[in-house]
Amino acid sequence: MTDDEIRGIERIVLIACGTAFYAAMVGKYAFERLAGIPTEVDVASEFRYRDPIIDKNTLVFAISQSGETADTLAALREAKRKGGFVRGIVNVVGSTIARETDGGTYMHAGPELAVASTKAYTNMLAILVLYAIQFGRLRRLTLATGKRLMIALLNIPEKMERVLAQNEEIKKIALKYKDYKDFLFLGRGINFPVALEGSHKLKEISYIHSEAYPAGEMKHGVNALLEENFPVFGIMVKDQLYDKMRSNIEEVRVRKSPVILLATEGDEQAKELADDVIFVPDTMELLEPLLNSISLQLFAYHVAVALDRDVDRPRNLAKSVTVE
Secondary structure: OOHHHHHOOOEEEEEEOHHHHHHHHHHHHHHHHHHOOOEEEEEHHHHHHHOOOOOOOEEEEEEEOOOOOHHHHHHHHHHHHOOOEEEEEEOOOOOHHHHHOOOEEEOOOOOOOOOOOOHHHHHHHHHHHHHHHHHHHOOOOOHHHHHHHHHHHHOHHHHHHHHHOOHHHHHHHHHHHOOOOEEEEEEOHHHHHHHHHHHHHHHHHHOOEEEEEEHHHHHHOHHHHOOOOOOEEEEEOOOOOHHHHHHHHHHHHHOOOOEEEEEEOOOHHHHHHOOEEEEEOOOOHHHHHHHHHHHHHHHHHHHHHHOOOOOOOOOOOOOOOOOO
16 A cells, blocks of 8 residues: 555454454554554454445455455455455465455464464464554654554564463463363453453363453443352453453452453562462553463463363364355
8 A cells, every 4th residue: 555545544444253353353452543543343244234334445454364264255345345445464375365355464474274373363463553553654653652662563572482481380270270161351451352362262272161351341241150160361461451450350359250360570469369370571552462362372272282172173163264
């Protein structure tokens, strides 16, 4: 896209399925915060059926690891039919989405052979943040903020290694919780999509019933489920919603649910609130999902292995979803 084309965009629509949808939810935060562009996220399988309003000033991103997801393909074709500016974010070079969009970005994450997406997911997040920085620099993002974000992004691989170095500690926690039948994941702000992804991975590869909520919504129903056999995995890192998230976790404690917390390194208060804590390095808020998601994926992986599940080929699922 040329600079003039980017400046002409008045609205962005992100369409995706499954894990790619949760990455898109993070992308919405990035586009609106950095570029000031109204952004919507749609489950691709539902996109066509609300008769979406798309015009030449609407940029539509179709996001898919395989580039062959049938629902996402149908949605992008509808967006093109209505005159939208359509771009793809895919991993597989030469895939159908890559061929049918007007352009876009390859993740180049390497072959992802397991059904459950891991490295493609983090690459989706990084690409969406890069797009948001690019669009923001042409609109309202200062040079200093853009540079801070880019430096922080370049530091993410080293911080990912620090998360992965905790593999054995995460495994011990997973073994402690593997026999529970239900799980709740809680997050706020940009970490609510991370909670959704963590819950998705746990149910996908371990077959344990799990759901995710924005923590502020607990009192609107989910509190009724909380009791000693219903563990809660909360994402309580040091960002602008830390105090509110802490208050939500205190509510959980009162209801006797076991608590696992994902917390920022050095947060001693997290140890007081939780039965178990996984620490992650500090980073800029928009980049938190890149680190936090890895911890949740590892947790789900170790639970599934302990239960003797096939983590690469979960039952009833396919790598490339080619039917609607």
